[in-house]
Amino acid sequence: MNGENTILNSASELLSENTDLYRLLVEGVHEYAIFLISPTGYVQTWNAGAEKIKGYRPEEIIGQHFSKFYPQEALDDSYPEKELEWATRHGRFEDEGWRVKKDGSMFWANVILTAIYSSNSKELIGFSKITRDLTDRKLLEDKLSKAMEELKESEESARLLTEGVKDYAIFMLTPEGNIATWNRGAEHIKGYTADEIIGQHFSVFYTDEARERRFPEYELKMAIEQGRFEDEGWRLRKDGTQIWVNVVITPVYNAEAKHLGFTKVTRDLSERRKNEELMHKNRELHKINTDLDNFVYTVSHDLKAPIANLEGLIAMLKMDLGADASKHAEVLGRIDNSVVRLNNIILDLTDISRVQNEESPVEKVNLEELLQEVTGSLEDLIASYHAVIQPDFSGFRYMSYSRKNLRSILFNLLSNAIKYSSPERQPIIQIKTEKLHEQGQYLLTVADNGLGIHIKHTYKIFSMFKRMHTHVEGTGLGLYLVKRILENSEDRVEVESEVGKGSTFKLYFHQNEES
Numbered sequence: 001m002n003g004e005n006t007i008l009n010s011a012s013e014l015l016s017e018n019t020d021l022y023r024l025l026v027e028g029v030h031e032y033a034i035f036l037i038s039p040t041g042y043v044q045t046w047n048a049g050a051e052k053i054k055g056y057r058p059e060e061i062i063g064q065h066f067s068k069f070y071p072q073e074a075l076d077d078s079y080p081e082k083e084l085e086w087a088t089r090h091g092r093f094e095d096e097g098w099r100v101k102k103d104g105s106m107f108w109a110n111v112i113l114t115a116i117y118s119s120n121s122k123e124l125i126g127f128s129k130i131t132r133d134l135t136d137r138k139l140l141e142d143k144l145s146k147a148m149e150e151l152k153e154s155e156e157s158a159r160l161l162t163e164g165v166k167d168y169a170i171f172m173l174t175p176e177g178n179i180a181t182w183n184r185g186a187e188h189i190k191g192y193t194a195d196e197i198i199g200q201h202f203s204v205f206y207t208d209e210a211r212e213r214r215f216p217e218y219e220l221k222m223a224i225e226q227g228r229f230e231d232e233g234w235r236l237r238k239d240g241t242q243i244w245v246n247v248v249i250t251p252v253y254n255a256e257a258k259h260l261g262f263t264k265v266t267r268d269l270s271e272r273r274k275n276e277e278l279m280h281k282n283r284e285l286h287k288i289n290t291d292l293d294n295f296v297y298t299v300s301h302d303l304k305a306p307i308a309n310l311e312g313l314i315a316m317l318k319m320d321l322g323a324d325a326s327k328h329a330e331v332l333g334r335i336d337n338s339v340v341r342l343n344n345i346i347l348d349l350t351d352i353s354r355v356q357n358e359e360s361p362v363e364k365v366n367l368e369e370l371l372q373e374v375t376g377s378l379e380d381l382i383a384s385y386h387a388v389i390q391p392d393f394s395g396f397r398y399m400s401y402s403r404k405n406l407r408s409i410l411f412n413l414l415s416n417a418i419k420y421s422s423p424e425r426q427p428i429i430q431i432k433t434e435k436l437h438e439q440g441q442y443l444l445t446v447a448d449n450g451l452g453i454h455i456k457h458t459y460k461i462f463s464m465f466k467r468m469h470t471h472v473e474g475t476g477l478g479l480y481l482v483k484r485i486l487e488n489s490e491d492r493v494e495v496e497s498e499v500g501k502g503s504t505f506k507l508y509f510h511q512n513e514e515s
Contacts, residue, residue, distance in 0.1 A: 033131040055102030087113040107135040169266040191238030205235045223249040244273040387427040395433030412478035417448035447504040453497040
């Protein structure tokens with residue numbers, strides 16, 4: 001106990017100078033509880049913020065062990081002692097969990113415990129403890145703790161108290177907005193060392209556009225008028241990169257109500273903003289896909305009846321023409337071809353709608369058998385083009401996938417490869433499987449020696465109704481369907497192509513034959 005008294009005496013000496021300055025530094029912050037505890041865990045200081053969060057007045061809690069704030073389950077596990085042990089060993093401990101107020105009610109807290117050493121960094125003199133009330137589930141980044149302790153501590157004590165806090169930039173500004181203090185968190189977030197930044201105006205962190213409209217000055221004005229100012233926006237680091245931050249500025253006054261400056265706390269929310277933007281983008285994409293699916297469904301069903309009527313009218317016309325029908329054979333043939341093409345478009349649209357809305361069972365598919373089935377369906381097309389199919393399933397012969405969807409993929413890729421063949425040479429289509437062990441993926445490639453696609457058009461070919469060679473028969477839906485099937489199973493397709501030499505479609509699957 002004598003050893004701890006000696007340590008506490010050392011801490012008291014550190015806290016004995018310039019106490020008014022430190023009190024002013026922390027007095028305006030009311031949403032964070034930051035207090036000191038002894039090396040063995042006894043509360044040494046207390047402030048209005050701590051009283052607000054915990055419910056204890058200073059005279060009720062100072063001298064009590066900090067385990068008083070923990071639920072019985074944590075006490076049974078000696079959790080408070082484990083926190084001190086971890087902070088002593090590693091210098092810092094952070095945690096979220098349930099804590100207990102004076103009235104027995106529970107609140108969810110974020111806690112940062114930092115070991116504090118004497119100036120020679122050899123003797124542990126205690127711990128700083130920062131607590132944030134997160135019960136209302138607001139993000140830590142949205143709120144700045146106003147609960148700093150009413151410590152009687154010098155400017156050096158303030159440095160020790162905040163030095164271990166790396167997640168927040170905490171510093172003071174003069175009434176004019178010049179930077180007066182700097183902590184490690186500020187250096188970590190902003191990129192400036194204390195020597196580089198102290199004395200400069202805080203507008204150095206703002207974009208040109210913000211400075212032109214005098215937004216930094218507006219922040220200070222609003223902080224004076226409203227007692228505090230909070231904002232989220234873009235700020236600049238030393239290297240010129242932009243970060244999205246939450247900022248809270250609080251004016252600081254002395255006992256005579258004289259304005260001495262501001263406290264400013266900044267939190268980097270760049271990662272959170274990136275996630276929010278990604279979520280928004282995904283929601284927009286989902287809406288687009290849903291609208292497109294509704295359109296496809298409506299079109300495919302609403303066209304069936306008119307086309308059926310058209311087929312009946314054409315049949316009646318041929319009967320009425322009788323022997324004269326041969327005179328109009330070319331025109332009638334074109335009409336028949338158009339009707340066939342419309343029917344094919346409806347079938348493809350129906351397939352697209354089915355792929356998006358139907359749950360297809362996954363099964364173990366034999367690729368060789370499936371290819372025989374597909375080439376059988378394409379027998380007439382293969383024969384008319386004298387196409388050659390060269391399979392190589394040595395990489396893997398089975399896949400765990402929807403058989404119906406995998407058949408649709410192969411059917412569309414093979415029929416496209418044949419239709420877009422070069423008139424100068426016999427179509428040769430190579431199908432190959434390969435295990436990509438490093439990426440943990442399974443690759444199936446379909447390569448042809450056809451017309452090829454210019455690189456500037458490759459991104460278009462998976463769009464609906466896009467055909468790069470208009471003289472080739474087709475609906476322009478086959479590759480779109482392939483891409484949608486793969487996206488639904490969280491797989492992907494890529495294409496490599498060269499005009500006059502052919503194209504290679506690469507399909508990357510995360511399923512495997514053992515699944």
